Amino acid sequence: MTLYVYRHLDEDPACQKAPTFRWEQPPYDWPLTKCPWCQGPVERQLEPAMLKVKKFDCELRDQGFTKLVRVDEGVFENRTRRLGEEKYVDRHRPETFPHLEKTIED
Numbered sequence: 076m077t078l079y080v081y082r083h084l085d086e087d088p089a090c091q092k093a094p095t096f097r098w099e100q101p102p103y104d105w106p107l108t109k110c111p112w113c114q115g116p117v118e119r120q121l122e123p124a125m126l127k128v129k130k131f132d133c134e135l136r137d138q139g140f141t142k143l144v145r146v147d148e149g150v151f152e153n154r155t156r157r158l159g160e161e162k163y164v165d166r167h168r169p170e171t172f173p174h175l176e177k178t179i180e181d
């Protein structure tokens with residue numbers, strides 16, 4: 076099953092799911108043409124929603140991104156931690172910051 080994003084084609088759809096909603100279906104299924112809720116015309120967006128919502132942290136890291144998730148006031152978990160980096164980044168402790176200069180060099 077793949078999670079797709081559908082968009083209402085009506086200018087101002089009277090639908091609780093407007094303007095877009097997610098719909099799970101097998102990739103080989105025909106795209107919906109009608110909204111399951113309001114029956115209004117819809118169009119499937121080209122990109123499966125999975126790509127947007129589910130990007131694994133290791134993929135991000137491999138692509139050169141750094142992802143910090145806030146765990147407390149001024150404290151962030153480094154989800155793309157590389158070798159030698161701290162797991163938690165503290166705003167007040169520069170030594171815990173991700174090693175960007177090393178990443179860029181790579």
Ligand SMILES: [Zn+2]
Nearest residue numbers: 090110112113
């Ligand atoms: Zn609808």
